[in-house]
Amino acid sequence: MEIHADGSWWHEGGRINREALVKLFSRILKREEDGRIWLVTPYEKVIVHVEDAPFIAVRVDRAGEPDREQTLAFLTNLGDVTLAGPDAPIRVAFDEETGEPAPYVEVRGGLEAKLARSVFYELANMAEPGPDGDDTLGVWSQGVFFPLMQEL
Structure with missing residues (x-):
């Protein structure tokens, strides 16, 4: 999962174009003390690579x-x-x-x-x-x- 500097969200090399899905994902972003950003659900935790800011x-x-x-x-x-x-x-x-x-x-x-x-x-x-x-x-x-x- 990646968030590019222009604010676009990407997963496995493809842009996520569904705005509702991006908004949903943005609500479950968490920043760890070490600065890494994660997408956290009750079932999994996925690292998100952020080029600049989410x-x-x-x-x-x-x-x-x-x-x-x-x-x-x-x-x-x-x-x-x-x-x-x-x-x-x-x-x-x-x-x-x-x-x-x-x-x-x-x-x-x-x-x-x-x-x-x-x-x-x-x-x-x-x-x-x-x-x-x-x-x-x-x-x-x-x-x-x-x-x-x-x-x-």
Whole structure:
């Protein structure tokens, strides 16, 4: 079983095209402490090879006034909704060679969604200076500040 970087699911070399089946499988994904991702049923446990992240965040909405207490809600390609905050952090990894950002938000149980480029651009439009008055730009959600750029 594989999940490609574009969010497509594959089994034994063939793409799984039934959306309902993919959604069902996505509900029983589990991340182990060692970082491996498994499909866990009452009868078996199957390793899932994930190229990047098991989900893609395809939309972000802001609830509340644009301030520290606003809530950012992310919708994934498989219909999951996650509210960024202390239990669902936003993180941005950076390619060591190119410096290109790769943003993620936790969906559940250590499973992350990579933010689609358009979603990351929306976050960038919401960005403001960090709470310490430094040059770090980021976003607030549920009282937590999430930096969107590398430390200089």
